[in-house]
Amino acid sequence: MAQILFFGRLMDVTGKAEETITLPDTVRDTSALRRWLDQDRGLQGALLEKTVRLAINNEIVADPHPVNDNDEIAFMPPVGGG
Amino acid sequence: MAQILFFGRLMDVTGKAEETITLPDTVRDTSALRRWLDQDRGLQGALLEKTVRLAINNEIVADPHPVNDNDEIAFMPPVGGG
Amino acid sequence: MLRVSSEPFNAGEELSAFERDAAGAGAVVSFTGLVRDHASSGDVKSLFLQAYSPMTERGIEEAITAATERWPLTALKVIHRVGEMAPGEAIVFVATASAHRRAAFEAADFLMDYLKTEAVFWKKEATETGEHWIDPRSEDYQDRARWA
């Protein structure tokens, strides 16, 4: 089971901050994960945007990066504090 | 009688912060005042330095500027706060 | 010194404590970011700040290290709030101390540019007309690029 986190505006788009899912066999990397989740939830490309970065286990990664069950996978829209 | 003020290091050089003097007839402008006071007090050029500016009645002036009895005349070495 | 917390703080008290620690430094610069009370979409009711720990803290610590390597600082403090806050409340506080003012000014400026564009936070503003997620402005990215 992978832990999926949605931050910022993606929390509103998906209607949740996190969920625990079993990755389908076809989803082996971040690029595939973006496509599958976006289509499965009918998000019309919100998870495919280039400005949305993925972090695996608290480290930002570049697509395509392997994903595994037990990973914590975060979808991160553009950041900025202050 | 003119009021003469010495600020900063000139206070130490002259040994006083202010004095009231009668200007000699020969002293009619700031350039003459510098030369006369410096020589009269044996200050070896301390009042002639270009970095020392003169203010008359709280306004900085450029040499030579007329001086009169009743003026408040300040000798101001380089300034800087903070 | 870094603190990321949902606790409100008073920038003046933080500055007093910082200057006690930094005594002898000569120059102290502080920046405080306050929740604005008006946005283009109307009066601001509240601001919500979300972080992703420990990535958020790790990133800020790296920026702090970069600042201390680049400028001769004798003390440095960063406080950043998360959670819900009201207009006028302090969101962020950065203080820097150095022997001379240029280093203190530049380091505080540098840290704020990092915090505005790269620190791992997401901001949502609630106004009369609804809620809006706020991205950095293009000026923020331009400011950040000055240090490259």
Place this chain on the structure above:
Amino acid sequence: MLRVSSEPFNAGEELSAFERDAAGAGAVVSFTGLVRDHASSGDVKSLFLQAYSPMTERGIEEAITAATERWPLTALKVIHRVGEMAPGEAIVFVATASAHRRAAFEAADFLMDYLKTEAVFWKKEATETGEHWIDPRSEDYQDRARWA
């Protein structure tokens, strides 16, 4: 707002009061100059600041006017001490408030460059080895020239 006074002040308390007045501003920058505790001539015992009123105040007011014309500030405060002070005490405090941080940073920086090189003050530092009048450093004049 300008205050030139021999009264000691606490920069943190001044910042708290300033931020109450500047609520809604978004960005607040403060600079505090503290009496250093060590100079090249030894440990500092005291610092003496001399002003020439009202020329001193008039000059700072002109610099404040120049800053408010150049940057969109919502609040501004300058406090400068005169007389005798001890290491660690605050000599000068500048605070600026604006909607965005760049204006607040630059205006505080500008005012400090004025205060360091053109404000009508004379400074004497007393150390273990005697008393020394302090002129601005060449870096101070270079910093000031940035705004011409």
